[in-house]
Amino acid sequence: MPKEPIIGIDLGTTNSCAAIVEGDNAGVPIVKLIPYKGGEYTVPSIFAIDDKGHELIGYEAKRQWQLNPKNTVYGAKRLMGRSFRSDIVETMQRVVAYSVRPGQKNDVVIDVANKEFSMPEISARILNKIRDVASNYLRVPVRRAVVTVPAYFNDRQRQAVKDAGKSIDLEVLRIINEPTAAALAYGVGKKLNETVVIFDLGGGTFDVSIIEIRDRVFEVKATGGDIFLGGIDFDNAMIHHILKDFTAKTGIDLASDPVAMQRIKDLAERTKCDLSAREEVPFNIPFITMTAQGQPLNIELKFTRKLLEQLTSGLVDRTLQMVARVLVDSGLSTKDIDEVMLVGGQTRMPVVQERLTKFFGKPPSKGVHPDEAVAIGAALYAHSLQDDTNLRLQLLDVIPMAIGLEKAGGAFHVVFPRNAPIPNAKQVTATTSFDQQTELMMRIFQGDNDQVIRNELLGEFTFSGIRADKAGKAQVEITFDVNIEGILTMHARDPSSGREMKTTVRVTQS
Ligand code: AMP
Numbered sequence: 001m002p003k004e005p006i007i008g009i010d011l012g013t014t015n016s017c018a019a020i021v022e023g024d025n026a027g028v029p030i031v032k033l034i035p036y037k038g039g040e041y042t043v044p045s046i047f048a049i050d051d052k053g054h055e056l057i058g059y060e061a062k063r064q065w066q067l068n069p070k071n072t073v074y075g076a077k078r079l080m081g082r083s084f085r086s087d088i089v090e091t092m093q094r095v096v097a098y099s100v101r102p103g104q105k106n107d108v109v110i111d112v113a114n115k116e117f118s119m120p121e122i123s124a125r126i127l128n129k130i131r132d133v134a135s136n137y138l139r140v141p142v143r144r145a146v147v148t149v150p151a152y153f154n155d156r157q158r159q160a161v162k163d164a165g166k167s168i169d170l171e172v173l174r175i176i177n178e179p180t181a182a183a184l185a186y187g188v189g190k191k192l193n194e195t196v197v198i199f200d201l202g203g204g205t206f207d208v209s210i211i212e213i214r215d216r217v218f219e220v221k222a223t224g225g226d227i228f229l230g231g232i233d234f235d236n237a238m239i240h241h242i243l244k245d246f247t248a249k250t251g252i253d254l255a256s257d258p259v260a261m262q263r264i265k266d267l268a269e270r271t272k273c274d275l276s277a278r279e280e281v282p283f284n285i286p287f288i289t290m291t292a293q294g295q296p297l298n299i300e301l302k303f304t305r306k307l308l309e310q311l312t313s314g315l316v317d318r319t320l321q322m323v324a325r326v327l328v329d330s331g332l333s334t335k336d337i338d339e340v341m342l343v344g345g346q347t348r349m350p351v352v353q354e355r356l357t358k359f360f361g362k363p364p365s366k367g368v369h370p371d372e373a374v375a376i377g378a379a380l381y382a383h384s385l386q387d388d389t390n391l392r393l394q395l396l397d398v399i400p401m402a403i404g405l406e407k408a409g410g411a412f413h414v415v416f417p418r419n420a421p422i423p424n425a426k427q428v429t430a431t432t433s434f435d436q437q438t439e440l441m442m443r444i445f446q447g448d449n450d451q452v453i454r455n456e457l458l459g460e461f462t463f464s465g466i467r468a469d470k471a472g473k474a475q476v477e478i479t480f481d482v483n484i485e486g487i488l489t490m491h492a493r494d495p496s497s498g499r500e501m502k503t504t505v506r507v508t509q510s
Helices: 059-063 087-095 119-138 155-167 178-187 231-250 258-274 305-311 313-330 350-360 373-385
Strands: 006-010 015-025 028-033 042-044 047-049 055-057 099-102 108-112 115-118 144-149 171-177 193-201 206-214 217-226 280-290 296-304 339-343 394-398 403-406 412-416 424-431 439-446 456-464 475-482 488-493 502-506
Touching (some): 006 178, 015 119, 028 373, 042 119, 047 059, 055 119, 115 119, 119 155, 144 178, 144 373, 155 171, 171 178, 171 373, 178 217, 193 313, 193 350, 206 313, 231 296, 231 305, 231 313, 313 350, 412 424, 439 475, 456 488, 488 502
Antiparallel strands (some): 193 206, 280 296, 439 456, 456 502
């Protein structure tokens, strides 16, 4: 074991997991998932504070969730790096029992037991737990990691993960995309020459990537996804049905009862998973509430796989539409695809596999373990960064959504189109619009809409020290630099003197 090991971390929406390379077998690295207490390999991505004020993370937090739903935070990754005004935050507010409100930078903060937490603070606690488990297992302090994020994470979300690491003295050496990590788990050491589709439907996010593997070179051809599509949405579709049915039978709306909601949520998820293996599953919760006269009421339902498929058909349709779009973006057709790889727990739903089989004309491969592939890939990449490594990997990735700037009237001027390869740099020349103007402000967005208001604001950049001159005379040459992790930096210079200008960034509301 190296003195300074680098671990791979899959920081998942529902569960997180870590892995490390321990030795090799005839040149092929052997990856070990880091076990947690009781032999589990995953840690629930849940954070809570109990009534005594103790912070709980992972299983400890999950165990008390039903009794303490208001102070138990789950699915927080979906809120990471989001501005409070985004549609996503609004949707989240409707489905979670904890309180979500705007922070000072128009980010999202959560109140847990009357204490305020930012999203990076919550992620930092989960990362810290994983690091502690890894340090105990490896018997050396772990200070460096490769962390995976959904390919569809924007610049701000990637930055938030780096910040979370920094706050607990865990250096996030590299952020890599989850589907790319899954492709590494599949392809490293096999001397492949294949084009694969990684279809990753996890607890909270959906990603699809088309990746060309040429031995140790992993080149992403196109990527797409939906940060708000995952297992939780399948659960919510069931919950919605259960609540409607209960109201129709009793006239009582359970939505405002957090403890009842938590019990329904738990059983809905379990029932959903059982329906992947069985055609019919009972859904019974005794004493869910009482009538005004104090009579106990139960939920007694029967769920069939068919009903679940009907309730969630719109969600499955959306995944297939995205697959079709990504295929078009890659310039390939279904016959160019050698393997379709499933990642993420929600891909165990039979209808997801059936639809993919129909679409590609062949069944998805079982080449990777859907829950472990991402952590394994992260560990392989981590190993390739270790000083004494003999594993050389080349990742050629793309940006998931266009990056550009706001033009007059709120139109979006694209600087990097979606699926532009990274690292990448582009220059834009701007001119002053009034006499003696010495400062220029530019708002940068990421997204696929032609109006900036529908995209995510990455930052407000101010370039100062422009040569005072008549309107339209002074120029600023602005360089947009997207690094290998998909993180943007900007700098500007005066093209007439070559002098660098001062750049300040502010992330505010759009
Ligand atoms: P992940 O983020 O990859 O851990 O995926 C977790 C999601 O997969 C959760 O929404 C689970 O409810 C869902 N899931 C896990 N097992 C199954 C299963 N057998 N059938 C359907 N969904 C599942």
